[in-house]
Amino acid sequence: MIREVMTANKAVAEAARLAKPQVIPVYPITPQTTISEYLAQYVADEKIDAKYVKVESEHSAISAAVGASATGVRVFTATSSQGLMLMHEILFAAAGMRTPFVLADANRAISAPLNIWNDQQDSIAQRDAGWLQIYVENAQEALDTTLMAYKISENPKVLLPSMVCLDGFILTHTVEPVEIPDQEPVDEFLPPYKAEHAFLDPKNPMSIGNLADPDYYLEARHDMQVAMENSIEVIQQTCDEFAEIFGRKYGLVEPYKTEDAEIIFVAMGSLCSTIRVIVDQLREKGEKVGLLKIRAYRPFPVEAIDEAVKNCDKLAVIDKNVTFGIGGALYTDIKAKIHKDAYGFIAGLGGRDITPEAIFEVYEKTKNVPEKEVTWIGLKED
Amino acid sequence: MIEIRFHGRGGQGSVTAAEILAKAAFKDGKYVQAFPFFGVERRGAPVMAFTRIDDEPIELRYQIYNPDYVLVLDDGLLNVVDVFSGIKDNTEVIINTQDFEGSGEHVVHSIDATGIALDLLGRNIVNTIILGYFAKKTQLVSIESLIEVIKETFPGKIGELNAEATKKAYEMG
Numbered sequence: 001m002i003r004e005v006m007t008a009n010k011a012v013a014e015a016a017r018l019a020k021p022q023v024i025p026v027y028p029i030t031p032q033t034t035i036s037e038y039l040a041q042y043v044a045d046e047k048i049d050a051k052y053v054k055v056e057s058e059h060s061a062i063s064a065a066v067g068a069s070a071t072g073v074r075v076f077t078a079t080s081s082q083g084l085m086l087m088h089e090i091l092f093a094a095a096g097m098r099t100p101f102v103l104a105d106a107n108r109a110i111s112a113p114l115n116i117w118n119d120q121q122d123s124i125a126q127r128d129a130g131w132l133q134i135y136v137e138n139a140q141e142a143l144d145t146t147l148m149a150y151k152i153s154e155n156p157k158v159l160l161p162s163m164v165c166l167d168g169f170i171l172t173h174t175v176e177p178v179e180i181p182d183q184e185p186v187d188e189f190l191p192p193y194k195a196e197h198a199f200l201d202p203k204n205p206m207s208i209g210n211l212a213d214p215d216y217y218l219e220a221r222h223d224m225q226v227a228m229e230n231s232i233e234v235i236q237q238t239c240d241e242f243a244e245i246f247g248r249k250y251g252l253v254e255p256y257k258t259e260d261a262e263i264i265f266v267a268m269g270s271l272c273s274t275i276r277v278i279v280d281q282l283r284e285k286g287e288k289v290g291l292l293k294i295r296a297y298r299p300f301p302v303e304a305i306d307e308a309v310k311n312c313d314k315l316a317v318i319d320k321n322v323t324f325g326i327g328g329a330l331y332t333d334i335k336a337k338i339h340k341d342a343y344g345f346i347a348g349l350g351g352r353d354i355t356p357e358a359i360f361e362v363y364e365k366t367k368n369v370p371e372k373e374v375t376w377i378g379l380k381e382d
Numbered sequence: 383m384i385e386i387r388f389h390g391r392g393g394q395g396s397v398t399a400a401e402i403l404a405k406a407a408f409k410d411g412k413y414v415q416a417f418p419f420f421g422v423e424r425r426g427a428p429v430m431a432f433t434r435i436d437d438e439p440i441e442l443r444y445q446i447y448n449p450d451y452v453l454v455l456d457d458g459l460l461n462v463v464d465v466f467s468g469i470k471d472n473t474e475v476i477i478n479t480q481d482f483e484g485s486g487e488h489v490v491h492s493i494d495a496t497g498i499a500l501d502l503l504g505r506n507i508v509n510t511i512i513l514g515y516f517a518k519k520t521q522l523v524s525i526e527s528l529i530e531v532i533k534e535t536f537p538g539k540i541g542e543l544n545a546e547a548t549k550k551a552y553e554m555g
Contacts, residue, residue, distance in 0.1 A: 005405045005414060117420055170443055174417035175401050177408055273441040351420060353444050 003179050008139035008171035011178045012078065012104045012164070013038035015146035017048050018186040019102075022073040025053035025064035030116050031168040032080040032106040039076070058083035062090040062103075069099035069161075070208055072195030074150065076101065080168060081108035084122045088129070094161045095130025095224060097209040098198065100153035101161050102146060103131075107269065107320075108168040109350040117351020118168040120269065124321040124329045130224050132162040132231055133298040135268035139178045142166045144248055145295075147181075147190060151238045154193050157230040165297075167270040167320075169351070181246055189245050228299045235296055252301035254293040255308040257283065261290030263366050264309055266317040266334060266342075268294045271354055275318075278359045289363065294330065302337045315342040316366040318354075318377075322346050327374035344374035352378055383436040384522060385446045389465045390455035393425040395509030399453070400431035402531050403513055407435045409527035415440045428463050435522060449473060451520065453512055455495075457481075476516055478508050491519060495551060502547040514548035518555025525552050 006014075013035050016024070024043065026036040043052040053068075055061045058079050069075045079087060084105055094101070105123050109115040123133055132152065136142045142164065149162035166172060198208050212220050232252065239250040256276055258264050265275050272293040282289045292308050292315075294301075309315060315338070319328020326332055331344030345362050348354045358377050365375060386403065390396030397418040404416035412435050419430035432446045447468045454465050457479035465475065466488060475488055478495040493515045495508035510532050517523050525548075532548055533541040 005401070005408045005416075116422070169417070169420035173420065174415060175404055176415045176440070177413065270443045274443045277441050355444050355447070 001179060001182050003177055005175050006139065006178050007034065007173055007175050008136075008142040008166050009034040009106070009173070010038055011139040011143040011180075012146055012166065013042065014178075014180050015143040016076045016104075017042050018181065018183060019074065019076065019147060019150050019190060020048070020192070021050050021076040023051045023053060023064070023068035023075045024048070024077065025055055025061045025068065025075070026077050027055050027058050027061045027079065027083060029058070029080045029083040031108060031118075031172040032078050032083070032104070034172070035078045035104060035106070058086040059090065062087040062094065065101055065103070066090060066094045066097060066099050069094070069101040070097060070200050072193070072199035072201070074101070074193040075099075076104075078104040078106070080106040081110060081116075081122045084126060085110065088126065091126055091129040091131060093209060096220070098159040098227075099161060100150075100159050100193075102149045102153060102164060103161065104142075104146060104164045104166065106168045106172045107165050115350040116168075118170050119320040119349045119351070120165065120167070121321040121349070123163060123165045126163070127298055127329065130160055130228070131298065132158075132160055132228075132235075132296070133165055134162065134295050135165045135297060136171070136295070137270055137272045137293065139171060139174070139176050140248070141250070142171060143178060143180070144242065144246065144250065147186060148235075148238050148242050148250070150193070151190055151241075152231060152234050155231075155234045155238075156196065158227050158234050159197065160224065160227050160231065165269065170270045185245050189242065231299050232296075232301055232303075235299070250295060252296040252304045253308055254295060256291040256293070258290035258292055258308050259311060260288055261311070262288040262313045263363065264289070264312045264315055265291045265359075265362070266294060266315050266330065267291070268297060268330060269320070271318065271320065271348065274354065274356065275359055278356055278363070281356075282360075282363060287363070297330070300333055300337065305334070305338055309338065309340055313341065314366055315340050316345060316362050317342055318345045318347055318362060320348045322349070331374065343370050345377050346374065347377040383434060383440065383442075384451070385449045386433040386435070386451045386453065387446050387449040388431040388433070388453045388455065389459050389463060390429055390431075390509070391425075391459070392423045392427045392429050394429075394455050395507060396429050396431045396455055398535065399455070399509035399513055400433045402510065402528070402535055403433045403516075403523060404435070405531045405534075406513075406523045406527040407433075409530060410524050412437065413439050415442075419445065428459055451476070451516070453516060454478060455508055455512060474519070476512060476519065478512055491515070493551060493554060498547050498550055502550065503543050510544045510548045511551045514551035515555045518552045525549065
C-alpha cells in the first residue's frame with residue numbers, strides 16, 4: 001500500500017489497473033481525458049494485460065464495451081458529458097443485455113450553451129437506463145468505489161452495469177492524498193470475473209439481446225427491476241466486505257450528525273465535503289443540522305434514507321441538475337418516496353462555484369420555509 | 383488551514399507549482415489539496431491555481447477567495463488582474479519582479495526569480511524558483527521535500543537545474 005498525492009482521474013485509473021480489466025475501449029473527452037491517457041500508458045507499459053481499443057466515438061466505445069463484456073470478460077470504460085450523451089442508446093443495451101462492466105463518468109454540464117465545467121446533468125440524464133449509479137465525494141472514494149462497482153455489478157443477483165460518477169474538475173483535476181491498495185488484497189476482494197449465465201462462447205453458441213416479442217419483453221424488464229432491488233443488499237454487503245479488508249467504510253448513504261438534526265441537507269458528490277464543514281460551523285452556533293450524503297442514486301435506497309432522516313423536520317435537497325418544470329432529480333425522488341417536508345435547491349450548474357455562503361443561504365431559506373418549493377441558488381437577477 | 387493562490391500565465395507552470403507545493407507539504411506530513419482555476423487554459427492568458435495545506439484532512443471544495451499567501455509568477459499581470467483580490471490584513475504577497483514597489487498597504491515581497499531562471503536555466507521559467515523563496519519566507523514547507531518533489535516532477539538534468547535554482551531562491555528568502 002502506498003499513499004500518493006494525485007487527481008481523482010489518476011485514482012480511477014489506478015482502480016481500473018487493480019481490477020485487471022481485459023478490454024478497455026475508451027474515447028477521450030474533457031475532463032475525463034487523463035483517465036484514458038493513464039490507461040493507455042498502463043497498457044503500453046504492460047501494467048495492465050488488456051486490449052486497449054481505440055475507437056472513433058463514444059458510441060463505438062460503449063458498443064465495444066458491451067460486445068467485450070458479453071463474451072464474459074471484465075471491461076472498463078470512462079467518459080463525460082456529451083460523450084455520455086452519445087452513449088445513451090447503448091447504455092440501455094448494456095443494461096438490457098445484463099453486461100456487468102464499469103464506466104467512470106467525469107460529471108460535466110451538457111450543451112447548449114457549450115460548457116465544459118462540472119454539474120451532474122450528464123449522468124442524471126441516464127438514470128432510467130438500468131445502470132447502477134454511485135456518486136463519489138473525493139479521489140479515495142473514486143478509487144474504492146470503482147473496485148466495489150465491479151463486485152456489485154458482477155454479483156449474479158445483480159448483473160447490471162455500474163456508473164461511478166465523479167465531479168469533473170472539482171475531483172478529476174484536483175490533487176489530494178490517496179491510498180493505493182496493493183494488488184494482493186484487491187485480488188482477494190475482487191477475484192477474476194467468471195461469467196456463468198449468458199455469455200458468448202464459440203464452443204457453446206448463443207445470442208444475447210435479440211428480439212423479445214410482447215410475450216417476453218415485459219418479463220425481461222421486470223427481471224431488471226428485481227436485479228436493481230437486489231443490488232441494495234449487494235451494495236451494502238460489498239461495502240462491508242471492503243471495509244473488512246481495506247478499513248474504509250462506505251454505504252448506500254452516509255449520514256452525518258443526522259440523529260438529532262431538525263434540518264438535514266441531502267446532496268451527492270464532492271459538494272458533501274463542503275456541506276459537512278458548514279454543518280460543523282452551524283452546529284457551533286447551536287443549530288441542529290445534519291447532512292445525508294446519497295452515494296447510491298440508482299438503486300434509490302429508500303429504507304436507508306428513511307432511517308437517516310426519521311427524526312428531522314425538514315430536508316434541504318441540493319441538486320446539480322434540473323428536470324425542467326419540476327425541480328432537481330434527487331429532490332423529486334425524495335419528494336416521491338420520503339414523507340418529510342422537503343425543499344429543492346438547484347445550484348452549481350455549469351461549474352458555478354458552490355461557496356459556503358450558498359450553503360448558508362440554503363440553510364436559512366429552509367429554516368424559514370422557502371417561498372418556492374424549488375429555489376435556484378446564486379441566480380443573477382438582472 | 384493555509385490557503386495559497388497562484389497567479390501566472392498559461393504555460394508558465396502555475397498549476398504545476400501548486401501541485402509541487404502540495405506534494406512537498408504532503409511529504410512533510412501535512413494534508414493537502416491543489417487545483418487549477420477550472421477552465422480553458424491558453425498559453426499566455428492569465429491563469430490561477432490554488433493550494434490548501436492543513437494538519438487535518440481538507441474538506442473544502444470551492445475556490446480560494448481569501449488567501450493567506452499570493453504568489454505572482456509574472457509582474458506583467460499586475461496591470462491585467464487584481465492579484466490582491468480578497469486578501470486579508472495579514473496576507474503576504476510574493477511577486478516575481480525586478481522593479482515592483484509595494485504600495486505599503488499589503489505585505490509584499492519581491493524576488494527577481496526571472497533573473498535566477500535566466501542565469502541558471504537559460505529560460506524564463508520561474509514556477510519552482512518562486513517556491514524556494516516561499517519556503518524560506520514562510521517555513522510552511524521544508525526545502526528538502528520541495529527539492530525532492532521537484533526532482534521527481536522533472537527527472538534528469540532539468541530537475542537538477544530547477545533544484546539548484548530553487549535552492550538559490552531559498553537562500554535569498
